[in-house]
Amino acid sequence: MKKKIDHLYKIRHSLAHLLATAVLYIDPKAKFGIGPVIENGFYYDILFSKKVDEGIIPVLEEKIKELIQKNIKFEREKVSLEKALKLFKKLNQPFKVELLKDLKRYGTTNYDEIIEIKLKKKKPKKIKEVTIYRSDIFIDLCEGGHVKTSSEIPIDGFKLIKLAGAYWRGDEKNPMLTRIYGVAFLSQKELEDYLKKQEEAQKRDHRRLGEELRLFTTNENIGAGLILWLPKGGIIRQIIQDFLIETYRKNGYQLVFTPHIAKKDLFEISGHLNFYKENMYAPLNIENEEYYLKPMNCPFHLMIYKAWPKSYKDLPIRYAELGTVYRYERSGTLSGLTRVRGFTQDDGHILCREDQLEEEVIKCVELVKYVLEKFGFNEFLVDLSIWDPTKKEEYLGSSKDWNFAINALKKAIENIGWEYKITKGEAAFYGPKIDIKVKDVLEREWQISTIQLDFNLPKRFEIKYVDKDGKEKYPFMIHRALLGSLERFFGLLIEYYAGNFPLWLAPIQIVVLPVKNANLDYSKQIYEKLKNDFRVEIWNPDETLSKRILNAEKEKIPYMIIVGDKEEKENNISVRKHQEGDLGSMKLEEFINKLNKEI
Numbered sequence: 001m002k003k004k005i006d007h008l009y010k011i012r013h014s015l016a017h018l019l020a021t022a023v024l025y026i027d028p029k030a031k032f033g034i035g036p037v038i039e040n041g042f043y044y045d046i047l048f049s050k051k052v053d054e055g056i057i058p059v060l061e062e063k064i065k066e067l068i069q070k071n072i073k074f075e076r077e078k079v080s081l082e083k084a085l086k087l088f089k090k091l092n093q094p095f096k097v098e099l100l101k102d103l104k105r106y107g108t109t110n111y112d113e114i115i116e117i118k119l120k121k122k123k124p125k126k127i128k129e130v131t132i133y134r135s136d137i138f139i140d141l142c143e144g145g146h147v148k149t150s151s152e153i154p155i156d157g158f159k160l161i162k163l164a165g166a167y168w169r170g171d172e173k174n175p176m177l178t179r180i181y182g183v184a185f186l187s188q189k190e191l192e193d194y195l196k197k198q199e200e201a202q203k204r205d206h207r208r209l210g211e212e213l214r215l216f217t218t219n220e221n222i223g224a225g226l227i228l229w230l231p232k233g234g235i236i237r238q239i240i241q242d243f244l245i246e247t248y249r250k251n252g253y254q255l256v257f258t259p260h261i262a263k264k265d266l267f268e269i270s271g272h273l274n275f276y277k278e279n280m281y282a283p284l285n286i287e288n289e290e291y292y293l294k295p296m297n298c299p300f301h302l303m304i305y306k307a308w309p310k311s312y313k314d315l316p317i318r319y320a321e322l323g324t325v326y327r328y329e330r331s332g333t334l335s336g337l338t339r340v341r342g343f344t345q346d347d348g349h350i351l352c353r354e355d356q357l358e359e360e361v362i363k364c365v366e367l368v369k370y371v372l373e374k375f376g377f378n379e380f381l382v383d384l385s386i387w388d389p390t391k392k393e394e395y396l397g398s399s400k401d402w403n404f405a406i407n408a409l410k411k412a413i414e415n416i417g418w419e420y421k422i423t424k425g426e427a428a429f430y431g432p433k434i435d436i437k438v439k440d441v442l443e444r445e446w447q448i449s450t451i452q453l454d455f456n457l458p459k460r461f462e463i464k465y466v467d468k469d470g471k472e473k474y475p476f477m478i479h480r481a482l483l484g485s486l487e488r489f490f491g492l493l494i495e496y497y498a499g500n501f502p503l504w505l506a507p508i509q510i511v512v513l514p515v516k517n518a519n520l521d522y523s524k525q526i527y528e529k530l531k532n533d534f535r536v537e538i539w540n541p542d543e544t545l546s547k548r549i550l551n552a553e554k555e556k557i558p559y560m561i562i563v564g565d566k567e568e569k570e571n572n573i574s575v576r577k578h579q580e581g582d583l584g585s586m587k588l589e590e591f592i593n594k595l596n597k598e599i
Ligand SMILES: [Zn+2]
Pocket: 013, 017, 133, 140, 142, 143, 144, 145, 146
């Protein structure tokens, strides 16, 4: 992706330099890695000559403010690569020297590109000159994008937020550097708004809540990015799956099941080994045949289509599967449920005739809306990615196919009344698509659903049907995912609800709390009447009532039923609602009605 260099970018980038400058004042022997601009701010990777801790943050902030007020110039100089090498050797900056050596040998410092060049997939660029920047006592190797002088930086608009360990170039064989993160905005107000939002985001962080509420975990003996759904998370997953499968059934889908691995041959036919190999894991060898973990379900579904010949009367065919796929993600990029190595897609493939395409796409869009609304989302951001018709040679399929398909997608979105953005040239080479994002409470966007046309796979797999006129034709193919990856979607749900799941999703819906041992029998009667229709637990009075209420609040259980002598005598129950408190006493039947209404 090309970076956008605007005024804010320049401020953030310049602050990274000032951070390094400030570090040099405190530790003249510090060695500098890289200091890029990132979302909301910047960081710099530094090898300190002495041990540092969070205590260094206010010291550096003060120093940076001082530097801003000194009206420091950012001076650019173009020098030969050789001269730069000498300069950074003299400055005793080994990381910069390493970067320069890479520039000399490969014409880039990008690790991925270097690997491609080493594999001879790409030719190195020749670089003779580089630019260096001076700001006060600090000199950096840098492509630029700075303010002219530090007076352009709003002095109250930035903050250093944390230290973290980071291996030089993300490689654990390299030294561990200290990464200092900063955030920066155009004003103090913007900074404060951001910090407030961050605090809220931390409260909702699905990684933290996942651990606290015992929803999911990972295990280092199993491997990073491979999710263990704990019993409580498992309950929610099963509810989601049941809902999806019921929805598929009502909407004319046929449920299929396919294996996790397949022979090389399959992925050669599908083309994955050509254009998707870097996202796939190394093959397994079984009886001298190579098998791959599947990165996608589509090829399997097409083989199901091919199990017997199809006629125009058989279409549309809608296959659905909760299919688990495995995709390579670098260990450094793995995070919670959002970036994982194995995940389950609520995957669907539709094969239809030309005269059915429009209606099928409309149905997909309606299904997305229905499913997402069920989980409480009702604001959608919709992107329609189309081809760039001036570069037809880069795409598969005829102009007629493209125009027809784009039109069908447009009509479907307009039919449901969504606003949408058309992005030209963003379509895959094999077809246009609709992406649907939802916004969470913190206005963050999550990519969830996709509806994608495909002019490629039916031909690769020789998927055909016999039409009315007796001729064999290729059907149109739609890939569609409603929730995308169940793991990612679960991450979104946890954050969206801050762990306070609505009643129909809550792993435990009700907990019965007898005040004392004498109330146990009556409590058990209540429990027995609820347990067939609700997820209910009974917590014995081994701990005080107030302690148990506190625990139920912590576990975010929607309802507590409290049963004491008074309730027993009056043959009713006292109800407490999570986050709302006491709802008073009522008859059990009344409570059950209330729950059923809520669900
Ligand atoms: Zn720079």
